[in-house]
Amino acid sequence: MPFQEAQTGLRAVLGDRLSRSKSDLETHGRSETHFALTPPDAVAYPESTAEVAEIVRVCAGAACPVIGWGAGTSLEGHGLAVQGGVVLDFSRMDKVLEVRPEDMVAVVQPGVTREQLNHELRATGLFFPVDPGANATLGGMAGTRASGTTAVRYGTMAENVLALEVVLADGTVIRTGSGARKASNGYDLTRLMVGSEGTLGLMTELTLRLQGQPEAVAAATCAFPDMGDAVDCVIATIQAGLPMARIEFVDGPTVAAVNAYSGAEFPVMPHLLVEFHGSASSVAADAQFFGELVSDMNGQSFTWAEQAEDRSALWQMRHHAYWAILASRKGAKAIVTDMCVPISRLAEAVEATTQDIAMAGLEGPILGHVGDGNFHAILLIDPEKPEEMTRAKHIADTMAERALAFGGTITGEHGVGMGKLHMMEAEHGEAWDVMAALKVALDPANILNPGKMVRLGRNRGSAAGNNLPGA
Structure with a gap:
């Protein structure tokens, strides 16, 4: 062996x-x-x-x-x-190696978590903005091209990793990128590695872009009678050019689960959760304008918060959502779906997914990052009932197929791993073979995280056999 x-x-x-x-x-x-x-x-x-x-x-x-x-x-x-x-x-590779406040850059080892980095940045007036929810490591976040609630303003890991140190499949150590904010030479190996899920190399050092702490922050929650009104409000907000730091959606079943889990009393209706960053005057103006849009779109139960503890209370619905949904069905496991569509098709995609879940006889609350068209259904299944797993996986595949039909993608946030591997050809076609060719070139023996991202042995050469899960 x-x-x-x-x-x-x-x-x-x-x-x-x-x-x-x-x-x-x-x-x-x-x-x-x-x-x-x-x-x-x-x-x-x-x-x-x-x-x-x-x-x-x-x-x-x-x-x-x-x-x-x-x-x-x-x-x-x-x-x-x-x-x-x-x-x-x-x-054990969990050190913040360097912080250069004047360059707004930090250099870290891959085991540093995002909360650890932000804790060490407190005295600098800077922060690292990518927030996937979990206190993930920055190496893992880069490997999966993570995003999260703040991506609508600050971008994903793809925009926030400037340079890398990477160990390749033969043990060679390379450096990609630099501390400069832009470059115009060579292939962009940094972007190639970010999101490659450890199939092309192992990241051992990351140079990250930092942001200035905003002078003022204001957050709000507001309820809507239906998803269509909520999405219309999002579209209007984006078209108005309001600089949202976060804008999230949770549906009625998610709200009910959070109320039961944390003792909250949010109206059991679809909600938007929004946050603005900036100067005191700009945040106040943005908040007022957003409030007018909410009123125009039939929004209600509108609540603002500016103090940190009040904002945390408002955001508990989103931060507790996954665990609240799991707790709503004792003993359940979750199939967590992930799709991303153009904003104009978001309401249609959510409504169709809701119908799919109801027809399958499953529970599947929906939430997501509506500012960039990304949403998730948390499909709850009894692990002792294989037929529920089958129905849930069918819904997940249907969602991915619908995303492609709507001009979107099978995953906007969670990545491919094992769960989305079988959908890659449908999205990428011949480009998937190009990815396999890159894998073969950089990892000819197929030792780096085999069974993920690509399928080898198709049309453009082969390595250590077909690397499907279980092969």
């Missing part, structure tokens, strides 16, 4: 930081959602780029798979070792 061939070399590099304990293997074989337990052969805990490079060289010599691991919060099984091998847990 590949791992057995690599084990002696790995022990020489890591000593007791190569773990084969049952608890470690199971911890690194779990997903946040519905995927089955898939333990790796071992878990490695590197402490430096040099160690990562040596681990990869040893594994390459034995054709042993290597899978990166951050906080384990991904939702599509990105970190599961579907073909065995070694999971590299980056929790």
